[in-house]
Amino acid sequence: MEALFPNNKCAVILGGGLTGLSAGYVLSRSGYGVKVIERDDVVGGLSKTIVYNGFRFDLGGHRFFTTDARLNDFVLELMVGELITVSRASKILLRNRFFDYPLRPANAFFGFGTLTSLRILADFCLEKCRGVFNKASAVSLEDWVIKNFGRTMFDIYFKVYSEKVWGIDCSRISSEWVDRRINGLSLAKTVKNAFFRMSVKNIPTLVDEFLYPELGIGRISDRLHEEISLCNSVLTGTMVEAIHHSNSLIEGIVVSTPGHADVVTGAQFISSLPLTHIIRMLRPAPPAHILDAASRLRFRDLVVVGIMVDRKRVTDQTWIYIPEKNIPFGRLHEPTNWSEKMAPEGKTMLVTEYFSFKGDSIWAASDEELVKTTVRHLERLGFISGHEVCDRIVVRVPKAYPLFEVGYEGLCNQLYAYLERFANLHIAGRSGMFRYYNMDHAIDSGITAAEAVMGKKMDTEEKVTEAGVLVGCEG
Numbered sequence: 246m247e248a249l250f251p252n253n254k255c256a257v258i259l260g261g262g263l264t265g266l267s268a269g270y271v272l273s274r275s276g277y278g279v280k281v282i283e284r285d286d287v288v289g290g291l292s293k294t295i296v297y298n299g300f301r302f303d304l305g306g307h308r309f310f311t312t313d314a315r316l317n318d319f320v321l322e323l324m325v326g327e328l329i330t331v332s333r334a335s336k337i338l339l340r341n342r343f344f345d346y347p348l349r350p351a352n353a354f355f356g357f358g359t360l361t362s363l364r365i366l367a368d369f370c371l372e373k374c375r376g377v378f379n380k381a382s383a384v385s386l387e388d389w390v391i392k393n394f395g396r397t398m399f400d401i402y403f404k405v406y407s408e409k410v411w412g413i414d415c416s417r418i419s420s421e422w423v424d425r426r427i428n429g430l431s432l433a434k435t436v437k438n439a440f441f442r443m444s445v446k447n448i449p450t451l452v453d454e455f456l457y458p459e460l461g462i463g464r465i466s467d468r469l470h471e472e473i474s475l476c477n478s479v480l481t482g483t484m485v486e487a488i489h490h491s492n493s494l495i496e497g498i499v500v501s502t503p504g505h506a507d508v509v510t511g512a513q514f515i516s517s518l519p520l521t522h523i524i525r526m527l528r529p530a531p532p533a534h535i536l537d538a539a540s541r542l543r544f545r546d547l548v549v550v551g552i553m554v555d556r557k558r559v560t561d562q563t564w565i566y567i568p569e570k571n572i573p574f575g576r577l578h579e580p581t582n583w584s585e586k587m588a589p590e591g592k593t594m595l596v597t598e599y600f601s602f603k604g605d606s607i608w609a610a611s612d613e614e615l616v617k618t619t620v621r622h623l624e625r626l627g628f629i630s631g632h633e634v635c636d637r638i639v640v641r642v643p644k645a646y647p648l649f650e651v652g653y654e655g656l657c658n659q660l661y662a663y664l665e666r667f668a669n670l671h672i673a674g675r676s677g678m679f680r681y682y683n684m685d686h687a688i689d690s691g692i693t694a695a696e697a698v699m700g701k702k703m704d705t706e707e708k709v710t711e712a713g714v715l716v717g718c719e720g
């Protein structure tokens with residue numbers, strides 16, 4: 246058994262994604278002894294950048310944006326000299342035509358045709374009138390979208406795309422999630438923006454420009470790793486297997502590397518591992534109803550297929566959204582439009598995202614099949630010719646998105662209530678809290694968890710803080 250540090254100023258951090266690394270960075274700078282445990286051979290989790298034969302790409306283009314000045318400064322200070330400004334230009338493929346995304350009314354009006362456009366507006370007005378009399382809150386994504394955008398917009402855009410992303414019917418996706426995710430965005434605001442270019446500072450979904458590390462989003466995690474390593478350690482290639490506790494305190498975790506197992510102890514623990522995994526790793530095990538609640542929370546997985554092309558550039562877009570059912574991937578991006586340095590001179594790549602459930606036909610398909618299918622569809626869309634393809638790569642990303650099925654909040658609350666008893670365990674992060682966190686939220690939750698370790702009094706009496714962290718503390 247390995248004792249970490251002689252005093253109590255030490256923390257073990259489970260998971261080396263942005264959340265765990267941000268926590269480790271803050272604690273290291275405050276003189277804490279820190280050990281970050283990461284199962285992957287590199288840090289960064291979902292926001293790492295893959296480097297492959299001279300090409301670099303994120304697991305789905307990652308844009309950093311925040312309305313929180315503290316988090317903005319955190320990243321600016323960390324990334325001095327590495328950030329470039331990228332203009333956002335995105336398209337969406339609807340009914341075999343590319344539209345600007347977010348939709349611009351004039352463009353949509355002619356694209357959809359006069360009749361459909363009038364139906365969109367009529368539906369929207371109808372729902373607004375209905376809303377005056379019917380105050381019942383929406384339960385599912387379907388209810389929410391119809392209430393806010395009208396039935397026609399739901400059928401044309403939201404239904405197909407959401408069902409492709411989530412893999413379940415819109416009536417089973419919780420409105421709780423969508424309310425947070427599309428926070429502040431309504432048809433009225435979208436229309437106003439298109440005509441009057443109103444300020445979009447507070448609508449993250451519509452932001453026109455953003456900062457991006459020249460060598461890919463993974464550089465943020467790499468920088469955090471470098472800073473932590475100045476005085477502490479990040480153990481990559483190390484898997485957390487079990488979490489031992491007694492008297493409402495975590496005593497140690499069992500970790501493994503190929504052919505070797507060890508126990509790591511510490512005074513405080515921060516976990517950004519999937520909430521459902523943490524529950525299953527506890528020894529002694531939680532009661533059956535808690536294990537059952539954990540087994541009912543699901544994640545959506547992702548398969549990324551990258552196609553390298555022997556040409557300088559294929560598109561001029563940041564993201565291209567593809568709701569169409571007959572095309573198997575849902576989104577693509579071209580990393581060289583984010584930074585020239587993402588590919589060797591004169592070459593580029595297209596990165597496609599297939600939303601999937603581990604074990605389904607997409608997940609189980611061979612790399613060769615996935616590449617063949619991707620190239621065929623990219624040819625059909627007019628982006629490339631097969632003979633231009635100079636390399637390819639397939640990356641399977643488990644647990645990319647928490648799946649917000651109706652009722653998920655109740656299950657999460659049961660798990661939070663159970664985990665609250667562990668005074669020295671702090672739960673943070675996207676999969677950790679089972680929340681739709683972007684990178685700024687992940688960083689925020691890591692910082693807040695570190696502050697809880699350092700004994701900073703939280704603004705709230707609740708154990709789940711504003712930053713979305715479950716803080717372990719006495720009382």
Ligand SMILES: Cc1cc2nc3c(=O)[nH]c(=O)nc-3n(C[C@H](O)[C@H](O)[C@H](O)COP(=O)(O)OP(=O)(O)OC[C@H]3O[C@@H](n4cnc5c(N)ncnc54)[C@H](O)[C@@H]3O)c2cc1C
Nearest residue numbers: 260262263264284290291305307308485674675682683684
């Ligand atoms: C396709 C896609 C596109 C996105 N685009 C954007 C974007 O444009 N802008 C934005 O702000 N955000 C974006 N996000 C969200 C962003 O990626 C996340 O918010 C952020 O990376 C979450 O960080 P995290 O540390 O909380 O979680 P994770 O990155 O999931 O980190 C958890 C870490 O724990 C490790 N781990 C798991 N199990 C174990 C174990 N048993 N032992 C040891 N280690 C373990 C994992 O390997 C991982 O490194 C996107 C996400 C996806 C999936």
